[in-house]
Amino acid sequence: MKNLGNRGMLALGETHVWAGGPHVMATPNADMRFWIITIMLVLFGLSTLKIR
Amino acid sequence: MLLDLAQWLAKDYHAFNVFNYITLRAVLAAMTALLISFLFGPMLIRWLTLKKIGQSVRDDGPQTHLVKSGTPTMGGALILIAVALSTLLWSDLSNRFVWIVLIVTLGFGGIGWVDDWRKVVHRNPKGLPARTKFFWQSLLGLIAAVYIVFSISAPNNDKVIGLFLQWVGSGFTLELPLKADLIVPFFKNVAYPLGLFGFILLSYCAIVGSSNAVNLTDGLDGLAIMPTVMVGAALGIFAYVAGNAVYSKYLLLPYIPGAGELTVFCGALAGAGLGFLWFNAYPAEVFMGDVGALSLGAALGAVAVIVRQEIVLFIMGGVFVAETVSVMLQVGWFKYTKKRYGVGQRILRMAPLHHHFEQSGWKETQVVVRFWIITIMLVLFGLSTLKIR
Numbered sequence: 001m002k003n004l005g006n007r008g009m010l011a012l013g014e015t016h017v018w019a020g021g022p023h024v025m026a027t028p029n030a031d032m033r034f035w036i037i038t039i040m041l042v043l044f045g046l047s048t049l050k051i052r
Numbered sequence: 053m054l055l056d057l058a059q060w061l062a063k064d065y066h067a068f069n070v071f072n073y074i075t076l077r078a079v080l081a082a083m084t085a086l087l088i089s090f091l092f093g094p095m096l097i098r099w100l101t102l103k104k105i106g107q108s109v110r111d112d113g114p115q116t117h118l119v120k121s122g123t124p125t126m127g128g129a130l131i132l133i134a135v136a137l138s139t140l141l142w143s144d145l146s147n148r149f150v151w152i153v154l155i156v157t158l159g160f161g162g163i164g165w166v167d168d169w170r171k172v173v174h175r176n177p178k179g180l181p182a183r184t185k186f187f188w189q190s191l192l193g194l195i196a197a198v199y200i201v202f203s204i205s206a207p208n209n210d211k212v213i214g215l216f217l218q219w220v221g222s223g224f225t226l227e228l229p230l231k232a233d234l235i236v237p238f239f240k241n242v243a244y245p246l247g248l249f250g251f252i253l254l255s256y257c258a259i260v261g262s263s264n265a266v267n268l269t270d271g272l273d274g275l276a277i278m279p280t281v282m283v284g285a286a287l288g289i290f291a292y293v294a295g296n297a298v299y300s301k302y303l304l305l306p307y308i309p310g311a312g313e314l315t316v317f318c319g320a321l322a323g324a325g326l327g328f329l330w331f332n333a334y335p336a337e338v339f340m341g342d343v344g345a346l347s348l349g350a351a352l353g354a355v356a357v358i359v360r361q362e363i364v365l366f367i368m369g370g371v372f373v374a375e376t377v378s379v380m381l382q383v384g385w386f387k388y389t390k391k392r393y394g395v396g397q398r399i400l401r402m403a404p405l406h407h408h409f410e411q412s413g414w415k416e417t418q419v420v421v422r423f424w425i426i427t428i429m430l431v432l433f434g435l436s437t438l439k440i441r
Contacts, residue, residue: 032274032333036326040086047079 082323089327128344164342266349288318
């Protein structure tokens with residue numbers, strides 16, 4: 001794990017360093033990232049309307 | 053850039069003609085920008101952390117925000133890199149609207165960069181003096197407004213210069229075509245004639261106002277970027293319609309030849325914004341800073357002006373508007389009451405508006421997601437103006 005000071009994370013899945021000690025990705029962070037993935041998948045699905 | 057390559061290859065392989073479609077290139081621009089954000093995001097965060105480019109948190113703000121102190125800022129540079137690279141790759145580089153919007157975006161980004169750099173690296177809490185910042189914003193906004201007013205009325209740059217000279221020759225009394233009028237949503241035949249100076253003033257207000265509004269909104273993790281993505285994507289649809297002779301005629305919107313290419317820019321903006329949100333989602337690993345907020349706001353303003361949808365931008369960007377109005381009312385009322393009664397009074401618990409709700413007991417993520425929900429509704433309402441008129 002790379003220490004980035006008291007706040008910071010490098011990429012999805014890497015351990016989070018957060019005010020006082022390392023722990024895994026915080027829940028809201030994971031929530032929103034799953035939303036982003038869903039948005040991308042929806043956009044990809046919608047693109048099949050035109051791309052065929 | 054890739055469009056030229058595809059057109060060259062299409063001479064031998066007809067399949068490459070598919071890249072002539074704006075919609076496909078917009079989707080590809082979004083994906084490219086997203087990929088760039090994912091690839092460079094961790095590198096940029098690492099670099100910003102090493103350079104100790106961390107946000108200082110206002111000590112008069114909510115106490116819960118003090119933990120955010122030191123979080124890397126200026127992450128907006130990532131958005132700018134992703135948008136610029138993706139747009140340059142996928143758009144038609146002979147299109148003047150793409151260039152003017154890119155110049156406005158990067159120009160405002162430059163102003164934000166200097167401000168952030170002075171604040172964070174030079175440890176100068178005031179950053180760029182407000183007047184200097186406003187001067188550069190105004191200068192860029194005015195230049196863009198003057199160019200846009202002539203470019204939407206003329207099909208190419210030669211004719212833009214011709215029209216400009218004609219305007220000067222007419223003693224500044226030249227009448228503009230109808231498409232330079234202020235389009236009023238929901239009404240078929242209502243358009244307010246702005247005149248040339250009115251158009252320039254409105255465009256200036258839209259670009260500079262929107263830039264500062266997004267900057268004021270950028271106070272919670274993910275609060276500014278997601279509405280920007282949603283409004284940007286919706287403006288992309290308006291750009292596609294405005295640039296298409298058939299659709300614009302069918303939907304009774306002004307036809308702006310070339311504006312369709314802005315769909316690619318808006319796609320890149322949406323992709324880069326989502327990519328940035330990946331790292332900016334609560335608890336944020338990076339903030340966009342002024343370099344991101346000022347440039348994104350200006351980009352939305354410039355696109356809205358070109359596709360003639362200033363009022364729709366005002367509706368869809370309702371969250372930005374409410375945040376700005378909250379600051380104006382709070383400061384105005386405080387100054388007025390202090391002058392009148394000797395003691396300043398506040399309307400809200402804290403300004404901008406998102407802090408008021410935090411002080412009212414909402415969690416940061418609740419404020420953010422609720423403001424997103426409001427923006428989704430406003431964007432849908434704005435999009436309904438396409439058909440309901």
